[in-house]
Amino acid sequence: MATSKVRPKPEAPPMMVAQISKPGADFELVEREIPEPSTGHVRIKVQACGVCHSDVLTKDGSWPGIQYPRVPGHEVAGIIDEVGDGVSAWKKGQRAGVGWHGGHDGTCRECRRGDFRNCRNQKIAGISYDGGYQQYMVAPVEALVPIPESLSDTEAAPLLCAGITTYNALRHGGAFPGDLVAVQGVGGLGHLGIQFANKSGYKVAAVGRGSENASLAKKLGASVYIDSTSTNAAEALQKLGGARVILATAPSSKAMSALFDGLGPNGTLMVIGAAFDPIEVAPVQLINGSRTIQGWAAGTPADSEDTLLFAELTGVRPMIETYPLEKAAEAYARMLSGKAEFRVVLTM
Numbered sequence: 001m002a003t004s005k006v007r008p009k010p011e012a013p014p015m016m017v018a019q020i021s022k023p024g025a026d027f028e029l030v031e032r033e034i035p036e037p038s039t040g041h042v043r044i045k046v047q048a049c050g051v052c053h054s055d056v057l058t059k060d061g062s063w064p065g066i067q068y069p070r071v072p073g074h075e076v077a078g079i080i081d082e083v084g085d086g087v088s089a090w091k092k093g094q095r096a097g098v099g100w101h102g103g104h105d106g107t108c109r110e111c112r113r114g115d116f117r118n119c120r121n122q123k124i125a126g127i128s129y130d131g132g133y134q135q136y137m138v139a140p141v142e143a144l145v146p147i148p149e150s151l152s153d154t155e156a157a158p159l160l161c162a163g164i165t166t167y168n169a170l171r172h173g174g175a176f177p178g179d180l181v182a183v184q185g186v187g188g189l190g191h192l193g194i195q196f197a198n199k200s201g202y203k204v205a206a207v208g209r210g211s212e213n214a215s216l217a218k219k220l221g222a223s224v225y226i227d228s229t230s231t232n233a234a235e236a237l238q239k240l241g242g243a244r245v246i247l248a249t250a251p252s253s254k255a256m257s258a259l260f261d262g263l264g265p266n267g268t269l270m271v272i273g274a275a276f277d278p279i280e281v282a283p284v285q286l287i288n289g290s291r292t293i294q295g296w297a298a299g300t301p302a303d304s305e306d307t308l309l310f311a312e313l314t315g316v317r318p319m320i321e322t323y324p325l326e327k328a329a330e331a332y333a334r335m336l337s338g339k340a341e342f343r344v345v346l347t348m
């Protein structure tokens with residue numbers, strides 16, 4: 001028998017992890033060994049991780065094929081502290097993030113067309129592998145996003161899901177500077193959507209429920225605030241000429257259906273608020289004015305990089321509430337309550 005040359009490593013302290021052990025279980029704080037990155041992967045010393053509504057998929061086990069125990073988290077910001085074999089473009093000490101797009105195979109038909117966002121075998125951080133609710137995580141290099149100097153970890157984290165989703169949907173919505181863009185919902189996505197739309201040079205109409213968010217919406221860059229509980233919001237948008245894009249962020253199919261007629265000619269309802277019930281729009285509503293309904297999923301790590309650079313350039317920042325990792329359960333409950341203003345972020 002050959003003598004092993006592998007010596008036991010000097011006592012490494014374990015790390016803390018907030019995991020879900022089975023579908024629907026509560027968060028448990030456990031200690032684990034710090035993982036080693038395999039070929040093509042890096043280890044990130046996590047500094048901050050956003051708590052996103054899509055973490056429900058991990059908590060409740062509603063994503064097909066998810067395996068447990070699983071550590072949620074796909075809004076990760078940190079520092080690379082170890083690189084695996086074959087990694088040349090990333091170095092120890094470099095700041096990096098990971099968002100929803102946690103990896104792609106590079107070989108499926110979509111990847112071969114360069115459409116990595118729609119990879120048939122896409123990996124999702126916190127679902128396909130353990131995400132950012134822990135002190136160290138391992139991620140494949142194709143999922144990494146460089147974080148600009150001037151953005152803090154807690155600012156960058158929510159931009160890697162909520163930020164990229166709103167920014168990328170807006171820039172693919174077809175509006176030009178000066179066009180009317182409506183942002184439905186002034187919440188976790190909407191408060192970023194309003195800022196990105198304003199900084200993109202659009203005339204922004206924020207559509208919210210009740211009057212309490214009016215002054216905040218204007219502070220964030222909306223030139224008009226429409227209270228959909230006291231006004232017919234679609235008519236109000238038509239009075240302004242009709243929206244070129246409505247960015248639908250609040251997951252209410254009913255509200256999206258009611259707002260559709262606020263679109264102008266060639267307008268697009270960009271749907272990013274993930275609800276499960278149908279949007280109801282009659283064919284004639286689509287035909288009149290050649291209007292479109294489109295869904296939009298976040299984007300690639302390169303899109304995330306664009307988002308961070310645009311935020312750095314223009315001053316777009318998420319409004320956040322921070323919780324230490326030990327309080328992951330509390331942070332998750334706060335996110336679910338819908339009362340957070342506006343993104344909840346864990347710090348390590």
Ligand SMILES: [Zn+2]
Nearest residue numbers: 052054161162
């Ligand atoms: Zn998310």
Ligand SMILES: [Zn+2]
Nearest residue numbers: 105108111119
């Ligand atoms: Zn692919």
